[in-house]
Amino acid sequence: MSDDDSQTLGITESKEYATGDWYAEVCQKAGLTNYGPEGMSGFIVARPRAYGLWERVQGELDARFKETGVQNAYFPLFIPESYLEREKDIVEGFDPEVAWVTHGGHEELEERLAVRPTSESIIAPYMSQWVRSHRDLPLRVNQWASVVRWEATETKPFFRTKEFLWQEGHTAHETDEDAWEETLTRLDQYEEVYEDVLAIPVMRGQKPDHDKFPGADTTTTVEALMPDGKSVQGATSHHLGQSFAEAFDITYSDEDEEERVAHTTSWGFSWRSLGALIMTHSDEQGLVLPPTVAPEQVVIVPIWQSDTKDEVLDYAEGVADDLEDAGVRVELDDRDERNPGFKFNEWELKGVPVRFEIGPHEVEDGEITAVHRPDGEEVTLDREGVADAVQEELDTVYAKLFATAEENIEENVRDADDRAGILGTLGQHGGYVRTPWCGDEACEEAIGDQMAAEIVMVPFPEDEEKHHEAVLAGGAECAVCGDGADETAYFAKSY
Amino acid sequence: MSDDDSQTLGITESKEYATGDWYAEVCQKAGLTNYGPEGMSGFIVARPRAYGLWERVQGELDARFKETGVQNAYFPLFIPESYLEREKDIVEGFDPEVAWVTHGGHEELEERLAVRPTSESIIAPYMSQWVRSHRDLPLRVNQWASVVRWEATETKPFFRTKEFLWQEGHTAHETDEDAWEETLTRLDQYEEVYEDVLAIPVMRGQKPDHDKFPGADTTTTVEALMPDGKSVQGATSHHLGQSFAEAFDITYSDEDEEERVAHTTSWGFSWRSLGALIMTHSDEQGLVLPPTVAPEQVVIVPIWQSDTKDEVLDYAEGVADDLEDAGVRVELDDRDERNPGFKFNEWELKGVPVRFEIGPHEVEDGEITAVHRPDGEEVTLDREGVADAVQEELDTVYAKLFATAEENIEENVRDADDRAGILGTLGQHGGYVRTPWCGDEACEEAIGDQMAAEIVMVPFPEDEEKHHEAVLAGGAECAVCGDGADETAYFAKSY
Known part of the structure; x- marks a missing residue:
């Protein structure tokens, strides 16, 4: 954090009365995002503190995918226009939002290439090559990538951006039932990540028929309710039926050597989840993060006078070492040039879930004062066994965040x-x-x-x-x- | 693997006399890649078995970066033409290879957008915003992404592709010495990954001045020698001096409050490393992989007659469990419909470093026959303690691969x-x-x-x-x- 920023710690906008401005200010002041360059409204930069959140979400989701038979792959960034046109709903649904590449170097291309808005139309033709027999099914691939959708709306970091990071899973199955089961397996995993990692309870259901993914039989969704009363579509999982399999010729020979058309699904989870995360828990002191994804779970702020500095710092370092050995993500803020009050504010702005305050009293009594974010509850912990005790504090903070969000959805x-x-x-x-x-x-x-x-x-x-x-x-x-x-x-x- | 492919196990082209054709055949038959769609020559699909290799390389490199102060971030896919033009060497170097986006939806854009060929020109302007004081330095960000360079050459999976996956690191420093040290730290890490993970010895050095990265003071490189006598540029790390910092105004105030221009670096490692990996070790039975990156380190092929099937399978399952518990990536190939000879060929094609053969004799003697890929050396292991013993076999296989590659470079x-x-x-x-x-x-x-x-x-x-x-x-x-x-x-x- 540079000196300039430090003059303006804390959020000036009201979460309740100016939610949009408040949200934008949190993203900026907590060092999460910058807006794209001139001429590129709708694009954002995910700075390291935001990207780190995405990496944790990615890790959680990716592990769940791999445990359930999904393999990652990578498909081209571009889709020839003629491929996009093969499934008519897809082209109608996405054509108005496609960014088109028309030139390669100094040459005009013979055929325009779409920067992928979603990859069914480039993945399905390969599935068609890979699937021959029922023994090749189910086929499950996933890609972590960015996609571009040229929507002319105001930029809202993570919620509305022309380019966004996501994963898109694509599968093919023998039967309609298998595809439906797959669709729900992924919806379950999305729900789990929202509820068990992001501390956001969600509602499961399906989209109305007229609002399905283009070409899908059924689009399922998890919806999260924001504190301002608006719903966020958290992630969607689509039962695509046979529309893509028919358009792209994904067929297999069954056990009786009969040629059959496969049933496919696709499902995506994007960095919009980070928008929901920030919007749900944060407050007017800044970012609030559940310990599951916080880059620092505990920050230790030592409080000293010149005559107590050595003993306080020694003690604080011992605590930091214990926590680190126990696998807790801990930061000891021993900067000389900042006073404790400034540090409190700065780490609150950055969303650290638990603050340890350690001064001469704590050293003397063999204790630690732990303070929860965001409700400020203070707990006194024994120095001995602090690495175990802190785990409980982190769990408590998580439970409080979840309970608040759950109350919001239940009451509304x-x-x-x-x-x-x-x-x-x-x-x-x-x-x-x-x-x-x-x-x-x-x-x-x-x-x-x-x-x-x-x-x-x-x-x-x-x-x-x-x-x-x-x-x-x-x-x-x-x-x-x-x-x-x-x-x-x-x-x-x-x- | 579908029935069709299984008819044609083994590589028909000669590695020595038709290296290019042999390489293409390995990529195809080992299920690593497909070529891009019509109209998109130069693009490839990285299938799961190839992408899995990339994930392991990525994990190794990413861990090293994080241990040495690098944070990941994400910057926009597109770069406005005017940004690209700000550093004159970059625009001259990359302009002939840029894929241009000219339309968003149904509208023509006011300014063309380059699909990033490399991201200095979009990252540097943000670095300029983030760096104010010497306390903000060093600043180190990295991004895992794909880039596009529209080169009109024949497609060679991983070696020559118009789109490729890579990481690009970008850093800013107070002094020229700091930037030089950073440049070499990254070169060291690239060398380590080649030598300790990919079993490929490399030569370190710098590129001639006329072949530097556009805008760089010095481009350093690790070069690997392929068995056909050609060199591969394995990865490059650039000391950019002050050219980008001047073009994009990356300045900081030093301890005396003097305004100074920063010194920057950039460094990249791409999926070309997978090309070097495949080319270096593989042979005419197919892919050869070091155990460090192989998706399966050990495959167990049980060999039974109908009267010995149960005891052989029981024994093999016990071995598989022991290995799995010890963290070894093991696959038990208990398919009924394939005979052992077919399985041997198929797993050789896929590059599994160690094969366990288990038949009634092995069960009787409490032993296991282990066979190394690629040299076919057979070792008899005791059933007891096999999970420890296999580690030695894996190390031996790695050492053999490295030694062969080292001999090639030393003799040439x-x-x-x-x-x-x-x-x-x-x-x-x-x-x-x-x-x-x-x-x-x-x-x-x-x-x-x-x-x-x-x-x-x-x-x-x-x-x-x-x-x-x-x-x-x-x-x-x-x-x-x-x-x-x-x-x-x-x-x-x-x-």
Whole structure:
């Protein structure tokens, strides 16, 4: 951190009243991101402290993928226009957002190349080559890469960027059931990473038919509710049915040597998850991170006068060594040129979950004062066995963050039975409004015309507790048009 | 592996007489790569077995970077043309090879965007923002990404591809000495990964001045000698001096509050290393991999008749469990539908370093027959303690691979004192030809006009044993033009 930045520690915008400005300020002051160069609005730089978060999320997800039969690979960055055109829904869905390469060196290309907006159209042709027999299935590949979608919206780091980092998994299976199971396996893993790594509870369900991934049979989603009442589509997993397999000729011979068309899936998790992470937990002192992903889990701030400096520092170094030996990510901030108050603020801004304060009293009593971020709770720990004790503190901090986010989601699912109820509830509270729905896009549009809101999720049939009572009971009427309704729609404003 | 491929196990081309065809066949048959789609010559797909190699190399290098103060980050894929133009050597060097994005969605862009061929021009402007004071230095960032260079040459997987995966490190320092030290630290790490992970001995040195990275003061290189006598530039580390810092205004205030221009470096290691790996060790049975990076270090092939199947399989499973518990990457190939001979061939093709053969005799004697790849040496191991014993076998295999490659390089550095000697030696033997050199590019061109060869390396002054005797003695004459020569040039054909 340079001297300039240090003049302006702490966030000046209000999370509650100016969420967007507050969010942008956190990203900037915590050293997470910079905006792209002139002429490249919509692009960001992920600075090391942000990229480090992505590396941890990546590690968690990648390990889960590998345990469940997925192998990583790498496919070309570009897709020939003619390939993109082979699956008609894909080209219709993505064509308006494609960045086109037209020249290589000083030559104009014969065919334009799309910078991949998603890679089904370049991966499927290879799957077609690799799959011959049922013994080649299931085939599961994943790639960690960046994609480009030229959307003309205001840049919001991680939430809305023209280029973003993600993983995209692509699989082929013998049967529809296998593909559906795969789709849900990946959705489960996304849910796990949100809930067990990012401390963000999510809602599972599927997208309305008219909002599916282009070419998909079903798009499943995990949705997270932000503190400002807007929903974030956390990650999606698509059952693609046979549309891509048919368009790209992914066929296999079954046990009876019959030629059959495969069933495919694709699923993606992007750095938008970092946006949800920052938005959910952070506050007006800056970034708040769960210990699972925090670059530093514990910062030790020694507090000394000139006559106590040596003993305090010795003690603090011993504590740091113990923690490091136990595998805790610890930073001892022994800078001379900064006072403890400044250090407290700086590490709060950076999102360190637990601060150890060590002064002459702590040394004398063989103790340590531990302070939780963000609620400031102080706990006195014994010096002896501190490496074990700190683990409990980290778990407690995680549990508090999760509980706060869970409370938000639990308190903010409300029912409505008519159009006025939907609009009124969304307008007053945000959150999710649950209504019986006929399944017609027009009814979503009728709400969307009045307010920037949409149907973000339809619960799975088997998740009965997530359905509107009237839908479960049968004979429900669509809250918008009054026709028969056998689905439950979750309306929300969304990022 | 599908049934089709299994008909054609083994490589049909000769490594010695048709190296290029042999190499392409290994890449294809070992399931490493596919070529890009029509209209995209020069692009490849890195299939899971190739990408897995890259992941291991990446892990080794990334750990070394992090231990030495480097943090990962991510910068935009595109660079505005005006940014590329700010450092004149960069634009001259890369402009002919740039893939240009001219349209975003249905709109033509106001300014063309280069798909990054290398990222100095987009990273330096951010470094300029991040560096204020000497306390912000050294600044070290690295990115794992792909870059695109539109070269019109024949595709050779990993060696020559228009898009390639790499890491690019970028650092800024207070002094020229600091930047030079950084340059060499990275070169050391590249050398380590080649020698300790890929079993490939390399030669360190610097590129001739006329062949430096655009804008660099000095480009250092590690060069590997392939079995066909051609040199591969394994990785390069550049001391950039102040050219980028001046062009992009990377300045800092020193301890006396004086404004100073920083000194920068950049360094890159690409998937070309996989090309060197495959080319160096493999043979006409297929891929050969050192145990350090092999996806399977040991394959167990059980050999049974129907009456011995149960006991053999039980025994083999026990061995597999022991190895797995000890952290050895082991595969038990218990397929019914394939005979042992087929399995031997298939795993040889895939490059597994050690094969365990287990039949009724081994079970009876409490032993295991271990066979090394590629030399076929057989060793009998005791069943008891096999998890420890296998480690020695793996080390032995590594040592053999390294020794063979080392012998190649040691036998193929020859001296020449005149033009005819250079050409004759290169023509007859390939390898490196060491000559006194005046430093003039024209003398390299004089050789290059006769034969596709160039100066791949000039040894560092302090590596005296690498210099031509006459240069060390003083008063040497350039082997080409006869002028005074105080440098030693290594001529070679190269990839």
